[in-house]
Every structure is written in C-alpha cells, then in structure tokens.
Amino acid sequence: MTAGPKGPHTGSDTRLRLRLLFGAEAMLGPGKADLLEAISAEGSISAAGRRMEMSYKRAWSLVDEMNAAFRNPLVLTSRGGASGGGAEVTEAGRAVLAHYRALEAVVAEAGAAEIEAIRSYLRDVSDGK
Amino acid sequence: MTAGPKGPHTGSDTRLRLRLLFGAEAMLGPGKADLLEAISAEGSISAAGRRMEMSYKRAWSLVDEMNAAFRNPLVLTSRGGASGGGAEVTEAGRAVLAHYRALEAVVAEAGAAEIEAIRSYLRDVSDGK
Numbered sequence: 001m002t003a004g005p006k007g008p009h010t011g012s013d014t015r016l017r018l019r020l021l022f023g024a025e026a027m028l029g030p031g032k033a034d035l036l037e038a039i040s041a042e043g044s045i046s047a048a049g050r051r052m053e054m055s056y057k058r059a060w061s062l063v064d065e066m067n068a069a070f071r072n073p074l075v076l077t078s079r080g081g082a083s084g085g086g087a088e089v090t091e092a093g094r095a096v097l098a099h100y101r102a103l104e105a106v107v108a109e110a111g112a113a114e115i116e117a118i119r120s121y122l123r124d125v126s127d128g129k
Numbered sequence: 130m131t132a133g134p135k136g137p138h139t140g141s142d143t144r145l146r147l148r149l150l151f152g153a154e155a156m157l158g159p160g161k162a163d164l165l166e167a168i169s170a171e172g173s174i175s176a177a178g179r180r181m182e183m184s185y186k187r188a189w190s191l192v193d194e195m196n197a198a199f200r201n202p203l204v205l206t207s208r209g210g211a212s213g214g215g216a217e218v219t220e221a222g223r224a225v226l227a228h229y230r231a232l233e234a235v236v237a238e239a240g241a242a243e244i245e246a247i248r249s250y251l252r253d254v255s256d257g258k
Binding site: 019069071095099110114118119122 | 142143144145146147148149150151152155157197198199200201221224225228229231232235236238239240243244246247248250251252253
C-alpha cells in the first residue's frame with residue numbers, strides 16, 4: 001500500500017487537509033492523526049512508521065512532539081522486554097484523534113459549497129483517477 | 130514584518146490551516162492564497178515574494194502552478210517594459226481567492242467546537258503570545 005494524499009474526501013477527487021497550530025509550537029495535522037491510528041493498529045511505533053512509509057526516527061519524533069504538546073501523553077511506550085517493546089495510544093490520544101476526525105468531517109461538510117466553487121475554476125481534472 | 134503562522138484565527142492563539150488537493154496535482158493552500166493577495170497589493174510577483182520572504186523563483190513557481198491548474202490564469206504578467214514588468218491578479222484569481230477565504234471562515238466557525246475540544250487536552254499554552 002502506498003501513501004496517498006491524506007485528508008478526508010470531499011467529493012470526487014478533492015481532499016481537504018487540516019492542520020491545527022496552537023501558539024508557536026504545538027501542531028496537529030493529518031500525519032500525526034494517521035500515525036496515532038497506525039500505532040493503535042500496530043501496537044508499535046516502528047511498525048506504525050513502516051506502515052506509513054515513514055522513518056523510525058521521524059515516527060518517534062512525531063510521537064515526542066505530541067506527548068510534549070498535550071497535558072497527558074497521547075502514546076505510551078514500553079521499551080525492550082520479550083516482545084521488543086510496544087506502544088499504546090492512551091485515552092487522551094484516542095479522544096484527540098476522535099475530535100480531529102470529527103473536525104475533518106464537519107469541516108468537509110460545512111466547506112463543501114466553497115470547495116465546489118473553487119473546483120469549478122479548475123481545468124478539467126480527468127486523469128482517470 | 131516576519132512571516133507568522135498562516136491561516137485564520139479560530140480563537141485565542143489557535144490557527145487552522147487548510148490545504149485543498151485536487152486529484153494528484155493541483156493544490157491550493159495558505160501560501161498560494163497569501164501570494165495572490167500580495168501580488169494584488171504589490172502589482173509584481175517579485176515584490177510580492179519579497180513581502181512574503183519567499184524567493185523570486187519560489188513565487189514564480191507557485192504562480193506557474195496556479196496558472197497551470199486553473200482553466201483561466203489566476204495571475205497575468207508583463208515582462209520588461211519601462212516599468213520592469215508587472216503582475217495582476219485576474220478576475221478568476223480574485224474569485225478563487227475569495228472562495229478560499231470564505232472557506233476558511235466557514236470552516237473556522239463550523240469546526241470551533243471540535244477545535245476547542247482538542248485544545249482542552251493541550252498543556253497550558255501561555256507563552257505570552
């Protein structure tokens with residue numbers, strides 16, 4: 001599976017990507033949201049990184065940023081052990097992810113008319129996809 | 130003036146940035162929208178680039194991308210001449226920009242509750258800004 005453009009579908013081949021900036025630093029966007037989902041599914045940061053075609057270093061760095069930005073960590077890890085360590089998305093992580101996905105949904109719906117208006121100015125995008 | 134984080138304010142110090150992806154290629158986000166505004170104000174792509182602390186090459190490249198993606202060019206330029214050439218945002222450019230800004234506004238409003246919910250999980254962001 002190759003990594004496609006992220007963000008929710010908004011009809012036809014149009015996607016809307018949302019990035020939240022909090023103050024000067026904390027940031028939440030499609031990459032971190034997808035990473036939280038992949039960690040949930042894989043139970044491991046390195047496996048989640050592989051699934052997203054992201055380096056181990058990059059995946060850890062995004063997790064560190066999220067854990068630093070939020071009051072409670074979004075991801076807990078255990079290093080070593082028989083299983084080689086694992087990772088778990090916390091309750092706070094699941095809540096933040098759910099709100100981000102809900103945000104994507106309300107925004108896609110609320111913005112549909114303006115997005116369609118912008119689309120109407122595009123060259124015909126009929127590349128068979 | 131330094132370039133701050135782009136995107137509309139959504140209350141307190143939170144910003145929401147929107148990027149539209151059309152098919153595999155065409156893309157419209159805060160950088161291009163701000164560039165259109167700067168070209169309108171400056172009447173020149175190079176002056177608009179300077180205003181945005183963006184290289185001349187980068188500003189031209191974004192304009193070329195927009196003009197290729199939309200049915201009618203969003204920016205018209207005249208090279209050379211006594212004035213050294215200028216640039217103008219077309220009617221299509223103004224319309225696309227207006228729809229993008231309207232999209233930012235409806236989205237910020239529609240998403241306010243979810244954004245606030247995510248914010249409530251953040252560490253206290255009181256960096257005096």
